[in-house]
Structure formats: structure tokens, C-alpha cells
Amino acid sequence: MDSHDKRKRFVLLSSFSYAVTGILTAAQNERNLRFHLISSLIVLVLSFYFSISKLEWIFILFSIGGMFALELMNTAIERVVDLVTAEFHPLAKQAKDIAAGAVFVYSILAVIVGIIIFLPYVLKQF
Ligand SMILES: Nc1ncnc2c1ncn2[C@@H]1O[C@H](COP(=O)(O)OP(=O)(O)OP(=O)(O)O)[C@@H](O)[C@H]1O
Numbered sequence: 001m002d003s004h005d006k007r008k009r010f011v012l013l014s015s016f017s018y019a020v021t022g023i024l025t026a027a028q029n030e031r032n033l034r035f036h037l038i039s040s041l042i043v044l045v046l047s048f049y050f051s052i053s054k055l056e057w058i059f060i061l062f063s064i065g066g067m068f069a070l071e072l073m074n075t076a077i078e079r080v081v082d083l084v085t086a087e088f089h090p091l092a093k094q095a096k097d098i099a100a101g102a103v104f105v106y107s108i109l110a111v112i113v114g115i116i117i118f119l120p121y122v123l124k125q126f
Pocket residue numbers: 030031032078085086087088089090092093094096097100
């Protein structure tokens with residue numbers, strides 16, 4: 001491995017560690033993210049319990065992963081807005097509210113996916 005390859009590998013590993021640090025920082029500071037973590041664990045337990053199909057797993061994993069990714073992006077937007085201004089600003093409000101709106105839209109979708117997948121399994125229990 002030449003020094004150029006070593007440098008590229010170092011840059012890749014650094015980016016990975018920055019991303020992990022970002023996720024851990026957000027998880028420590030954001031109540032919403034911890035809520036998503038707990039709900040995701042419950043959903044994963046249910047998925048194993050009901051032995052859901054491969055296709056259902058794909059939808060569940062995309063719902064969970066997408067939710068986390070959006071929540072992280074929302075947190076990043078909140079941080080940048082707070083960095084730019086501590087004063088009340090209509091654009092700061094719009095930026096935060098729109099980012100929160102994106103998370104809300106995806107949450108509704110994830111709940112609908114959860115109902116479509118789990119309701120038939122739950123009803124079969126009775
Ligand atoms: N600088 C600002 N100017 C105008 N409105 C703001 C500003 N900061 C926050 N807001 C408004 O207050 C709301 C709450 O802001 P806050 O910074 O507490 O974020 P949050 O959405 O509650 O974050 P969290 O997900 O951490 O609870 C925002 O959604 C926005 O409507």
C-alpha cells in the first residue's frame with residue numbers, strides 16, 4: 001500500500017469516526033432521537049417475534065433508518081440555526097419548523113407502514 005492509499009484510508013476512517021461522533025452527540029442531547037431509539041427497539045423485537053417476511057423487513061429497516069437519518073439532519077439544521085442566531089428571526093423559525101415538518105411527514109409514513117405490517121399479525125393472535 002503506497003502513501004497515497006494510506007492517506008485515502010485515513011481520510012475514510014476519519015469521516016467514519018466523525019459520523020459516529022455526530023450520531024453519539026445527537027443521541028446524548030436529543031430527546032426525540034432517544035425516543036426513536038426506544039421505538040425502533042420495540043419494532044425490531046416485534047419483527048423478530050412475528051417472523052415478518054423479507055419484504056416486510058426491508059420496509060421496516062427503511063422506516064427505521066430513514067427516521068434516524070432525518071432526525072439527525074433535523075438536529076444538524078437546529079444546530080446551524082442556533083449557531084447563526086440566538087435572536088428571534090422569522091427565517092430561523094421557518095428553517096426549524098420546515099426541518100421538523102420533514103421529520104413529521106416521515107414519522108406518519110413510518111407509523112402507517114408499521115400498522116400495515118403488524119396489524120394482520122396482531123389480529124391473527126385473536
Ligand atoms: N432563533 C429563532 N427564531 C425564531 N424562532 C425560533 C428560533 N429558535 C427556535 N424557534 C422556534 O421555536 C421552536 C422550538 O425551537 P427549539 O430550538 O427548542 O427546537 P426544537 O424543535 O424544540 O428542538 P428539539 O427537537 O431539540 O426539541 C422552533 O421549532 C421554532 O419554531
